Amino acid sequence: MLDELIRLRQELHQHPELSHKETLTAQRIYSFVSAHQPSEIITKIGGEGLAVCYNYSEVGPTVAIRCELDALPIEEENQLAYQSVVKGVSHKCGHDGHMAIVAGLSPWLREQNFNKGKVVLLFQPAEEIGKGAYDMVQDEKLASLGIDYMFALHNIPGEKKHSIITMDERFSAEVISCSIKLEGQESHAAEPEKGISPAAALSMLIAALSKLNVPQTQNNNYAVLTPVYMHMGEQAYGISPALGEIHYTIRTWSAETMAELRSRIQHQVEIVCKEERLRFKLEWFEHFAAAQNNSFCNKLVKQAARANDFDVIEKPHPFKFGEDFGWFSKAYKTAMFGLGAGRGTPALHSRTYDFPDELIETGVKMFEEIITRLLED
Numbered sequence: 257m258l259d260e261l262i263r264l265r266q267e268l269h270q271h272p273e274l275s276h277k278e279t280l281t282a283q284r285i286y287s288f289v290s291a292h293q294p295s296e297i298i299t300k301i302g303g304e305g306l307a308v309c310y311n312y313s314e315v316g317p318t319v320a321i322r323c324e325l326d327a328l329p330i331e332e333e334n335q336l337a338y339q340s341v342v343k344g345v346s347h348k349c350g351h352d353g354h355m356a357i358v359a360g361l362s363p364w365l366r367e368q369n370f371n372k373g374k375v376v377l378l379f380q381p382a383e384e385i386g387k388g389a390y391d392m393v394q395d396e397k398l399a400s401l402g403i404d405y406m407f408a409l410h411n412i413p414g415e416k417k418h419s420i421i422t423m424d425e426r427f428s429a430e431v432i433s434c435s436i437k438l439e440g441q442e443s444h445a446a447e448p449e450k451g452i453s454p455a456a457a458l459s460m461l462i463a464a465l466s467k468l469n470v471p472q473t474q475n476n477n478y479a480v481l482t483p484v485y486m487h488m489g490e491q492a493y494g495i496s497p498a499l500g501e502i503h504y505t506i507r508t509w510s511a512e513t514m515a516e517l518r519s520r521i522q523h524q525v526e527i528v529c530k531e532e533r534l535r536f537k538l539e540w541f542e543h544f545a546a547a548q549n550n551s552f553c554n555k556l557v558k559q560a561a562r563a564n565d566f567d568v569i570e571k572p573h574p575f576k577f578g579e580d581f582g583w584f585s586k587a588y589k590t591a592m593f594g595l596g597a598g599r600g601t602p603a604l605h606s607r608t609y610d611f612p613d614e615l616i617e618t619g620v621k622m623f624e625e626i627i628t629r630l631l632e633d
């Protein structure tokens with residue numbers, strides 16, 4: 257079976273698809289799991305999402321195990337027998353591996369005779385753009401499954417291979433991005449005083465927003481504001497421009513800190529634009545809710561790791577990356593954990609990353625143990 261899962265992982269790797277376009281990936285998963293006789297497969301949940309259900313009894317909890325379908329707009333640099341055949345697209349977040357793990361539960365679930373409960377294997381679209389989990393939660397088809405608990409893992413390069421990384425309270429940061437678009441008035445470059453240029457406002461905003469950083473990770477009000485893009489005017493040397501914009505990505509530990517930060521940013525933009533007589537448009541997007549670790553669920557994760565003799569690494573604070581599993585945390589009792597992908601492995605989203613196949617078995621064992629502990633009498 258393990259060989260078959262490795263083949264599945266490499267096949268998924270070879271045929272990556274971007275967020276919201278995971279049609280063939282979903283079909284591949286569908287044909288793999290349908291060979292292992294689930295009670296039901298529900299398709300097109302929040303896009304290309306799938307729910308593969310094993311119903312043992314109407315009584316008892318419903319446990320969902322979630323993974324992601326999408327790849328990234330990154331050109332693969334590795335020379336692999338199963339190298340991506342799609343130009344400019346590749347699995348650089350290891351979602352191919354997560355899918356192999358979750359699909360790998362299918363043959364095992366078929367063999368089980370639990371006296372209670374149900375298991376739902378969830379294959380989520382569009383994780384990388386922070387949309388898929390949100391769209392699935394909004395979908396009636398998911399709500400009708402009556403999920404009680406949901407678990408997920410993410411492979412973590414740089415951490416000891418096969419180690420289980422956990423943290424209390426939450427797994428990943430609250431992340432949101434924004435664009436601040438400024439509009440003044442164009443004038444001849446010889447007479448900038450006759451127009452309203454956004455130049456000074458842009459520099460004032462950069463200075464003001466940099467003061468909102470709270471870089472200490474141990475601080476509950478941790479906040480990192482990263483400017484990612486800026487644009488003003490054109491390469492036209494006779495014109496003093498009217499338009500300028502700057503984009504940020506912002507992360508905090510909690511939703512509360514984020515809400516406060518957003519209103520402070522809004523306030524700063526208002527002050528600067530008033531002073532500089534500019535119109536502005538502030539827009540927020542790519543929101544990843546912090547993935548919460550329910551204490552009961554997180555305890556199960558640690559028990560499952562110890563029962564399998566995997567090393568448990570407890571981290572004092574969440575990962576700084578965004579993970580849209582947080583939208584499920586708002587609807588269900590959830591826990592997410594890291595699976596060490598090995599020290600010295602390239603970072604997630606780097607051109608040379610490739611999910612280590614050895615991790616498939618570790619992931620499968622973790623979820624089998626968690627499910628058994630919830631559904632066994």
Ligand SMILES: [Zn+2]
Nearest residue numbers: 349384604605
């Ligand atoms: Zn990613």
Ligand SMILES: [Zn+2]
Nearest residue numbers: 349350351410
């Ligand atoms: Zn990922």
